[in-house]
Amino acid sequence: MKKLIYLFMVVLVFAGCKKEEELNFDDRPEVRMNQSIEExxxxxxxxxxxxxxxxxxxxxxxxxxxxxxxxxxxxxxxxxxxxxxxxxxxxxxxxxxxxxxxxxxxxxxxxxxxxxxxxxxxxxxxxxxxxxxxxxxxxxxxxxxxxxxxxxxxxxxxxxxxxxxxxxxxxxxxAQYKTLIDKFKAFFVTNANPFIEVVSGTTTLKVTLTLNSTNSLNSGKRIDLTGVLADGTTIASANMKFAYTINGVSILGDGLVWNGIKFVRMAWKDANTLAIYDSTGKEYIVNNSTVPLVPLHLLFGSKYSGLRSQYKTIYPGTS
The missing domain is CATH 2.40.128 (Lipocalin)
Incomplete structure (x- = not known):
C-alpha cells in the first residue's frame, strides 16, 4: 500500500513540473496580447x-x-x-x-x-x-x-x-506634396489624349491612360488603361484605385493588370517626362496624341453602355 502511495505522489510531482514547464514556453493569452500591443x-x-x-x-x-x-x-x-x-x-x-x-x-x-x-x-x-x-x-x-x-x-x-x-x-x-499632386493634375489637363506604347507580339499597341484625381465616389482616384488589341477591334480596359505619395502615383491592391502586364506605379522620369512602371521595373513613357486613339464606336458595349446628352441638343457628328 505504501508503495502505491509513493508511486502516486511521484506521478503528481512530475505532472506538476510538466504543467509549469508548458506555461513557461506558452504564455497566457493576455501575456501574448500585451506583447503584441507593445510590438x-x-x-x-x-x-x-x-x-x-x-x-x-x-x-x-x-x-x-x-x-x-x-x-x-x-x-x-x-x-x-x-x-x-x-x-x-x-x-x-x-x-x-x-x-x-x-x-x-x-x-x-x-x-x-x-x-x-x-x-x-x-x-x-x-x-x-x-x-x-x-x-x-x-x-x-x-x-x-x-x-x-x-x-x-x-x-x-x-x-x-x-x-x-x-x-x-x-x-x-x-508642402512639396501638393506641388507634386498639382503637377500630375496639370499634365492630364494639358495632355488631352495621353497614352503609352505596349508591345504585344509583333505589334506595338497605343494604350490610352487616364488618371482621375477627383474624389468622385464611382470614378475618382482611379487610373485607367484602355486600348485596341492587335486584331483592331477588341477593346481591353482595366482600372484600379491609386494614391498620391511624395514619390508619385502608387497603384493600389494587386496593381493594374492590362493585357497580362501588371502596372504598379507612376512617377516623373525627369522634370518633364512622365512614366508608368510595371512590376518588373520596366518603364513606359507617357506620350500625348493629338486625337483620341480609341474609336468611340468600339467603346459601346465594351466600356460604355450608352451615351447621354442634353434634351434636343445636336452635337457635331450627330443628327
Whole structure:
C-alpha cells in the first residue's frame, strides 16, 4: 500500500513540473496580447522620419497619407492627398493601440482618415451613413524592417505603411506634396489624349491612360488603361484605385493588370517626362496624341453602355 502511495505522489510531482514547464514556453493569452500591443507601439514609433501610407476605400478611390507617431503622448501628425489643405497642413490627432481580435490601431479623434468614413456627404462626398466605406480601426497583420501592414476592421481594406526617409520627411513638411499632386493634375489637363506604347507580339499597341484625381465616389482616384488589341477591334480596359505619395502615383491592391502586364506605379522620369512602371521595373513613357486613339464606336458595349446628352441638343457628328 505504501508503495502505491509513493508511486502516486511521484506521478503528481512530475505532472506538476510538466504543467509549469508548458506555461513557461506558452504564455497566457493576455501575456501574448500585451506583447503584441507593445510590438505595434514600438514599430509605430520606430521611424524617426515618419511613415508613407496608402489606403483604398471600399466605396470610393484610394488615398495617400504621411504620418508620424508620438508614443509618449499618443499623438499622430498627419497629411493626406484628400484636399489641397490636407496635402499642405500636417494636423495632429490622437491614436491608441488596444487588444481586440489582435493588436488594433485606432484613430480615436477626427483626422483626415476619419473624413473617408464621415457619414455626412457634405463633409467629403460618399453615401449618407457610410461615406466612402472606410475604417478608423485597423488590425495588425505583419511587419518587415521598413513596412507595416494593417487591415480595416470592418471593410477589410489594407493600410500599408512604409518608413519615410529624411528627404521625404522634409518634402512633406515643406508642402512639396501638393506641388507634386498639382503637377500630375496639370499634365492630364494639358495632355488631352495621353497614352503609352505596349508591345504585344509583333505589334506595338497605343494604350490610352487616364488618371482621375477627383474624389468622385464611382470614378475618382482611379487610373485607367484602355486600348485596341492587335486584331483592331477588341477593346481591353482595366482600372484600379491609386494614391498620391511624395514619390508619385502608387497603384493600389494587386496593381493594374492590362493585357497580362501588371502596372504598379507612376512617377516623373525627369522634370518633364512622365512614366508608368510595371512590376518588373520596366518603364513606359507617357506620350500625348493629338486625337483620341480609341474609336468611340468600339467603346459601346465594351466600356460604355450608352451615351447621354442634353434634351434636343445636336452635337457635331450627330443628327
Amino acid at each position: 505595434v507601439n514600438t514599430i509605430l514609433a520606430s521611424s524617426p522620419n515618419g511613415w508613407i501610407a496608402t489606403l483604398p476605400t471600399a466605396g470610393g478611390g484610394g488615398y495617400g497619407f504621411y504620418m508620424t507617431f508620438d508614443r509618449a503622448n499618443q499623438v499622430v501628425q498627419m497629411a493626406g492627398d484628400l484636399t489641397d489643405e490636407s496635402a499642405t497642413k500636417i494636423a495632429p490627432s490622437t491614436y491608441r493601440v488596444k487588444a481586440n481580435a489582435g493588436a488594433e490601431l485606432i484613430f480615436d479623434t477626427y483626422n483626415y482618415i476619419s473624413l473617408l468614413s464621415d457619414p455626412n456627404p457634405a463633409s467629403f462626398g460618399g453615401v449618407t451613413g457610410t461615406g466612402l466605406r472606410s475604417d478608423v480601426e485597423f488590425l495588425f497583420e505583419r511587419s518587415t524592417a521598413d513596412s507595416l501592414i494593417l487591415t480595416g476592421k470592418k471593410y477589410r481594406q489594407v493600410l500599408k505603411m512604409v518608413k519615410a526617409t529624411a528627404a521625404q520627411k522634409t518634402a512633406y513638411e515643406s
